[in-house]
Amino acid sequence: MSWIKLAFHDIRAGLLRKRYLLAPALVVFECLFFGECADLFKASQTLGDMMLFCFRGIWPININDRGQDTRIPLEWLLIMTGVLLINLDYILFDLTRVGQQVMLRSRSRYGWYFSKCLWNICSTALCFCAFVLTAAIVTLVQGGELKLTVTPEICIGIYSAPVPLTVGQVFMAGFVAPALTLAAFSMLQMVLCLFMRPVLSFLICQSLVILSLYWNSPFCLGSGAMAMRSQWLLSDGINTGVAALFALIVILISVSAGAVKFKHMDILGAED
Amino acid sequence: MLIEINDVSKKIKGALILKHVTLQFKGGLVYGFQGPNGSGKTMLLRLVAGLILPTEGEVLIDGARLGRDIDFPPSVGLLIENPAFLPGYTGKRNLELLADLRGRVGDREICEAICDVGLDPEDKRKYRKYSLGMKQRLGVAAAIMEKPDLLLLDEPTNALDEKGVEMLCALIRRERDRGACVLVACHDREILDRLADEIYTVQEGCVERRPL
Numbered sequence: 001m002s003w004i005k006l007a008f009h010d011i012r013a014g015l016l017r018k019r020y021l022l023a024p025a026l027v028v029f030e031c032l033f034f035g036e037c038a039d040l041f042k043a044s045q046t047l048g049d050m051m052l053f054c055f056r057g058i059w060p061i062n063i064n065d066r067g068q069d070t071r072i073p074l075e076w077l078l079i080m081t082g083v084l085l086i087n088l089d090y091i092l093f094d095l096t097r098v099g100q101q102v103m104l105r106s107r108s109r110y111g112w113y114f115s116k117c118l119w120n121i122c123s124t125a126l127c128f129c130a131f132v133l134t135a136a137i138v139t140l141v142q143g144g145e146l147k148l149t150v151t152p153e154i155c156i157g158i159y160s161a162p163v164p165l166t167v168g169q170v171f172m173a174g175f176v177a178p179a180l181t182l183a184a185f186s187m188l189q190m191v192l193c194l195f196m197r198p199v200l201s202f203l204i205c206q207s208l209v210i211l212s213l214y215w216n217s218p219f220c221l222g223s224g225a226m227a228m229r230s231q232w233l234l235s236d237g238i239n240t241g242v243a244a245l246f247a248l249i250v251i252l253i254s255v256s257a258g259a260v261k262f263k264h265m266d267i268l269g270a271e272d
Numbered sequence: 273m274l275i276e277i278n279d280v281s282k283k284i285k286g287a288l289i290l291k292h293v294t295l296q297f298k299g300g301l302v303y304g305f306q307g308p309n310g311s312g313k314t315m316l317l318r319l320v321a322g323l324i325l326p327t328e329g330e331v332l333i334d335g336a337r338l339g340r341d342i343d344f345p346p347s348v349g350l351l352i353e354n355p356a357f358l359p360g361y362t363g364k365r366n367l368e369l370l371a372d373l374r375g376r377v378g379d380r381e382i383c384e385a386i387c388d389v390g391l392d393p394e395d396k397r398k399y400r401k402y403s404l405g406m407k408q409r410l411g412v413a414a415a416i417m418e419k420p421d422l423l424l425l426d427e428p429t430n431a432l433d434e435k436g437v438e439m440l441c442a443l444i445r446r447e448r449d450r451g452a453c454v455l456v457a458c459h460d461r462e463i464l465d466r467l468a469d470e471i472y473t474v475q476e477g478c479v480e481r482r483p484l
């Protein structure tokens with residue numbers, strides 16, 4: 001069961017770090033903003049409202065429409081960037097340090113690499129759980145309920161539409177699709193780190209995040225983490241299920257491409 | 273244990289770092305490498321460890337080709353450049369975590385290795401509080417604790433005091449007598465003269481045997 005031991009190494013070296021405290025902070029920031037909005041509507045909110053709000057993104061931006069509100073959703077960008085930054089450096093950090101000793105003892109490049117992929121998923125999951133937990137706490141503190149329904153008044157206030165979302169749709173647009181999208185970005189970023197400097201890899205992923213503000217398609221990775229792009233909130237919106245599936249495919253392709261690269265990669269010392 | 277390096281060249285980012293190197297190493301002998309900074313000693317050790325793969329040629333460990341048949345030598349202890357451990361754990365805990373990956377040695381061997389390098393297994397200080405020499409000693413302990421067939425030591429005397437160097441020499445001899453194949457890259461010629469059964473000079477990626 002050597003992979004379990006490898007996974008434990010990654011939990012110790014990669015997951016027990018202070019930087020994960022950044023995750024709840026990101027959502028507190030967002031939720032406070034929501035608190036202001038919710039006050040306006042005087043409606044009691046739910047966890048579903050809160051998560052949809054955190055991952056609402058923006059309506060598709062139409063370059064030709066001059067009158068449109070194209071305010072960049074800063075809070076949304078902060079969450080996406082925060083997760084990318086939290087996950088950025090661990091693989092190369094470990095690879096140039098104690099990870100070499102670990103890899104030699106595991107005697108398998110694939111084993112070590114897949115353990116890092118597992119770590120990456122766990123790391124994003126940890127961030128996301130921190131998001132949900134924080135959102136749940138804020139909801140309770142503000143007198144809301146831990147339900148996965150949406151409050152019609154709040155829908156009108158924020159999305160200008162009293163859309164009756166089902167619990168399944170809220171779960172998909174507020175939890176599954178954003179989580180998978182974040183996981184796909186993180187995995188892509190980690191694998192790109194094997195091909196180029198981490199800074200470049202981060203910049204590429206960050207560019208994709210920004211691109212998704214301007215390009216509304218399920219095949220543009222960031223759209224999946226924006227509830228306001230979903231067909232459930234927008235008549236010509238994207239299929240959130242397809243976006244989630246696409247994120248899953250990006251994860252699989254990234255993992256495979258990384259495995260091929262890592263099998264023959266040179267493992268050198270730390271570059272200062 | 274037989275290690276064969278057959279006509280290996282290695283290019284990294286366009287620079288030729290090892291040039292047509294052909295060498296053989298056997299168990300029970302100490303091989304010393306010396307040469308100027310940047311000549312390729314560390315790269316040679318990385319090559320034997322399987323951390324870098326040849327651009328041309330092949331490295332065989334008991335007939336198995338690195339990078340094709342096996343990823344890494346089956347039993348290897350490695351100390352390259354600066355040792356690295358988890359900073360938030362004690363020295364002993366760090367060794368336990370590493371040893372646990374193979375599960376071949378237990379508490380007794382780990383404590384022995386720590387004592388061998390002159391550290392205290394009961395020391396409760398975290399690795400991040402270790403001095404430079406203590407870190408180096410722990411690195412040596414990690415390399416020898418599992419009694420590997422192949423021992424790769426890059427500048428093992430770094431940061432060691434006089435007593436530390438004596439201890440290291442004794443350990444290397446002990447490992448050799450146990451049957452391990454030991455490769456040592458070291459700038460100190462005197463130490464290599466005392467220790468090594470064969471000495472090689474590395475110069476701009478070329479490796480040549482130096483008459484003793």
Ligand SMILES: Nc1ncnc2c1ncn2[C@@H]1O[C@H](COP(=O)(O)OP(=O)(O)OP(=O)(O)O)[C@@H](O)[C@H]1O
Binds near residue numbers: 268285308
């Ligand atoms: N990470 C790296 N990327 C690219 N080239 C490298 C890297 N590390 C080392 N090199 C190059 O490889 C060559 C050999 O380096 P190596 O570290 O093997 O030298 P060395 O003989 O161990 O030197 P020293 O005595 O300083 O330890 C050098 O020319 C160096 O520039």
Ligand SMILES: [Mg+2]
Binds near residue numbers: 313314315
């Ligand atoms: Mg060196």
